[in-house]
Amino acid sequence: MDAASSLGIDKIGFASAEPFTELKDILLRHREKGFESGFEEPDIEKRVNPELSFESPKSIISIAVAYPSKLPNPPRSEPGAYRGIISRSSWGSDYHDVLRDRLAKLEAFIAERVPDARLMSMVDTGVLVDRAVAERAGIGWSGKNCAVITPEWGSWVYLGDMITNIPFTPDTSIMDQCGDCTICIDACPTGALVGPGQLNSSRCISFITQTKGYIDDEYKRKIGNRIYGCDTCQIVCPKNKGMNWTHQPELQPDPEKVKPLLIPLLTMTNKEFKEQYGRIAASWRGKKPIQRNAIIALGNFRDQSAVPILSELLLADPRPEIRATCAWALGRIGGEEASSALNNAQAKEQEPAVRQDIEKAITAVSQSASR
Known part of the structure; x- marks a missing residue:
């Protein structure tokens, strides 16, 4: 974790690269009900089976980078000068670029220490379901709002994945802490x-x-x-x-x-x-x-x-x-x-x-x- 922090990564977890068999049924039901956005990878098999994207995968690394939730000195809407609001996930620099930067640094860090490492990073538009990877890797649990909620950073986090041929020891998943809250x-x-x-x-x-x-x-x-x-x-x-994160300069x-x-x-x-x-x-x-x-x-x-x-x-x-x-x-x-x-x-x-x-x-x- 110390190394991850030095690379600008707020949390890192490791998961097995086994197929996400339970997820497949969920995704199929989701499609049958017409709940998809159309922005997803259309091939459900690719979404649940890492081996279809990466030869002989052994582990998946999940990373989280925390972003801010509060606007400093927000300008006020006034008659004749009304304002719109952009969601927090789009504050600061494009998170795709920020996560790619963090994953590239992590790839370099690993490659320097494991010369025969094979690594494939994905951000948001990758084939795997990053929330499912994060849940398996112990980053957080999947909340009722469909966001991954971490104990340390809440759900104000961006997620990225990396498939590798290195057999890392898997982390333990975090138990759901939403309880009866709706x-x-x-x-x-x-x-x-x-x-x-x-x-x-x-x-x-x-x-x-x-x-x-x-x-x-x-x-x-x-x-x-x-x-x-x-x-x-x-x-x-x-x-x-009470959670608001201001330590990532690009995301302010x-x-x-x-x-x-x-x-x-x-x-x-x-x-x-x-x-x-x-x-x-x-x-x-x-x-x-x-x-x-x-x-x-x-x-x-x-x-x-x-x-x-x-x-x-x-x-x-x-x-x-x-x-x-x-x-x-x-x-x-x-x-x-x-x-x-x-x-x-x-x-x-x-x-x-x-x-x-x-x-x-x-x-x-x-x-x-x-x-």
Whole structure:
């Protein structure tokens, strides 16, 4: 552990490389119920059998790197200057890069001492289920919120894996410490946690904010001012109470970047987006989902000062999902200016899905005015 700490690794554990046989049944049931996000490795056999990715594996090393949960001096949302929020997992530098750096250092450390070592590292997008590896390696237990919870760092940790031909002595798994607690399940804004350790990804706000295209109306209000990700099930977890980690320099947040003003996001060019957000994990889907989510947030704030830019985008933006979302937001905000913009757009809009949202928004403004 001392060596791991010197490499910037907060916790390290060792697991056997035997197939994850029990996990296979869980993943199959998850798929049958339609709970997958679509971001996973599609081949379930590869997800549960390390030998399909690495010849004659003997061990899997799991690492955890802790990240912050509290924003120092957070800027405040104010009328006319409302802000969105990016989830904690995307604060600081992209965790994929940070973990790859830590794993590369660990690979070099091992290779120097074991010349014939074979090593294959994976971060998030690898074929194995990193939470299952971490659980087997004694990093933590799998919480009811589907996060790995460590006794030392809570669930505010990134996970990485390394398969190797070195037969390390396996660590002992940690017993589940959630007990009868269901706070995370009860707090989930959309009911995406359908049971202990069971997540319906299609209902998860973290997943929804990363999708491209249209968002169902039932989720828009529940998104609130989240423009990327969701931390609710971790924030409410009693095991995370008082835990905030500031010792990893690359992972510390820029408050203005992770709690940004919403209106400026709407006119940001691709170049500006890359300059401001290109180095954080939230940038991987590009600017469109974040802009769409910012529009939803402005609607939820009912920000009258946003009506001019929302009206402009409704009439002129080439992206139908942006126009449709602007219509919804204007319907939420209401007022004569919003009503005028919606009626103008209705006369010009050709896309059926957008026209439908404009009509719903016109109805919403009319009903609001009659109250």
